[in-house]
Amino acid sequence: MLAVATGRLTRLCALPRCRLAPAVTKPAISATPAATAVASADASIAAAESRRWASAPAADHDSAVEVLKTDIINAALEAVPRLGFTREAVRAGVASMGYAPTLEAIFPRGGGDLFDAFARRCNVVLARHLRAEIDSDAPPERRLAAAIRIRLEPHARFSSDVMAAALAQQVAVPENVAPAARELALMADEIARGVAWPLHVPGADGHGKPGSTDARTHARSVAEWSQRRMAVAGVYALSQTYMLADPSAHHADTWAFVDRWSAKAVASTETSQAWLDVLGPTLGSWWHSLHVPIANAPPAAVETSARPAASVEL
Numbered sequence: 001m002l003a004v005a006t007g008r009l010t011r012l013c014a015l016p017r018c019r020l021a022p023a024v025t026k027p028a029i030s031a032t033p034a035a036t037a038v039a040s041a042d043a044s045i046a047a048a049e050s051r052r053w054a055s056a057p058a059a060d061h062d063s064a065v066e067v068l069k070t071d072i073i074n075a076a077l078e079a080v081p082r083l084g085f086t087r088e089a090v091r092a093g094v095a096s097m098g099y100a101p102t103l104e105a106i107f108p109r110g111g112g113d114l115f116d117a118f119a120r121r122c123n124v125v126l127a128r129h130l131r132a133e134i135d136s137d138a139p140p141e142r143r144l145a146a147a148i149r150i151r152l153e154p155h156a157r158f159s160s161d162v163m164a165a166a167l168a169q170q171v172a173v174p175e176n177v178a179p180a181a182r183e184l185a186l187m188a189d190e191i192a193r194g195v196a197w198p199l200h201v202p203g204a205d206g207h208g209k210p211g212s213t214d215a216r217t218h219a220r221s222v223a224e225w226s227q228r229r230m231a232v233a234g235v236y237a238l239s240q241t242y243m244l245a246d247p248s249a250h251h252a253d254t255w256a257f258v259d260r261w262s263a264k265a266v267a268s269t270e271t272s273q274a275w276l277d278v279l280g281p282t283l284g285s286w287w288h289s290l291h292v293p294i295a296n297a298p299p300a301a302v303e304t305s306a307r308p309a310a311s312v313e314l
Contacts, residue, residue, distance in 0.1 A: 069106055071097050073117045081158060085118070085166040086111040112176040115166050118154070119183040123190060126151045130194035143195040145262035148236055149255055151187060152243060156251055160244050167240075184233060191236075192228040231265040 076093030083089040087110030094103050107113040129150045138146075155163055170180040238261055243254040 076114055084162045085115040090114055116179045122151055122154050123187050127190050141263040141266040145259045147191045147195055148258050164244050188229045188232045191232045235261045235265050
C-alpha cells in the first residue's frame with residue numbers, strides 16, 4: 001500500500017510539470033498580426049537589454065549609457081542651428097538615432113544638459129591645444145589670446161541668437177547655474193595652468209615660502225593663482241559678450257578684442273576685486289542683451305546695460 005501511495009504521489013507531482021511546460025514554450029507568433037509581432041520583438045529586445053544591463057557590472061552599464069548619450073548628443077548638436085540648445089533638439093537627436101523616445105530622460109535638464117555637453121567638448125578641445133599646439137616660446141599675452149580664441153571658436157558654428165538664448169538659459173534657470181559655473185571654472189583652470197605669466201602679488205605663497213612656485217599651477221602664491229584665474233575668466237566673459245553682437249566677417253573684431261584684452265590681463269597688476277569691478281558693468285550689459293532680469297545688480301551694471309554688449313570697449 002505504501003508503494004502504491006508513493007507511486008500516486010509521484011505521478012501527481014509530475015503532472016503539473018507536464019502541463020505547464022507546453023504553456024510556457026507554446027509559440028504565439030502565428031496568432032499575432034505582423035505589426036504586433038514586430039512591437040513585441042522590440043519590447044523583448046529592450047527587456048533583454050535591461051536584464052543584461054541590470055546583471056552587468058556597474059562600469060559596463062555606465063559605459064553603455066555613455067555611448068547612448070554620446071550618440072544622442074552628436075545628433076542633437078546637428079539640430080541646434082535650427083532648434084537651439086533646447087529639449088526639442090534633444091528629442092530630435094533621439095529620434096534621428098532611431099532610439100525610443102523614453103531615452104530623452106537621460107537629459108533631465110533638456111537643453112541645459114545639451115549645452116553643458118557642448119561646453120565640456122569645447123574644454124576638451126582647449127586642453128588638447130594647450131598641451132600640443134600653443135607655442136610655449138610665444139609671449140604670454142599671445143598664448144592667452146590663442147587659448148581664449150580656441151575656446152570661443154566652436155561658438156561660431158551657431159548664430160548669435162542661438163548662443164544668446166543658450167547663455168540666458170544657463171544663468172536664468174536655477175538648476176543650470178551650478179553646472180555652467182563648473183565648466184567656466186574648469187576652462188579658467190586649464191588656461192591659467194597652461195598659460196602662466198608672472199604676477200606681482202604681495203604676500204607669501206600657499207606654502208608659506210615667499211618666492212617659491214607651485215609645481216601644479218606655476219603660481220608663486222595662492223593670491224597669484226586666484227588672480228590669474230580671475231583674469232582668464234574676465235577676458236573670456238568680456239570676449240563672449242563682445243562676440244554675441246559682433247557683426248564683422250568671421251568675428252574679426254572679436255579676435256582683435258581678445259588680443260587687446262589678453263595684453264591688458266597679462267600687463268595688469270590689479271587685484272581680483274578690481275577685475276570684479278570691471279566685470280560688474282559688463283556682465284550687466286550681457287544680462288540685459290540676453291533679456292535676463294538683473295537681480296541685486298550694482299547701479300553701474302544697470303546703467304551700462306542700456307547700451308549694446310558689442311559697444312563695451314573698456
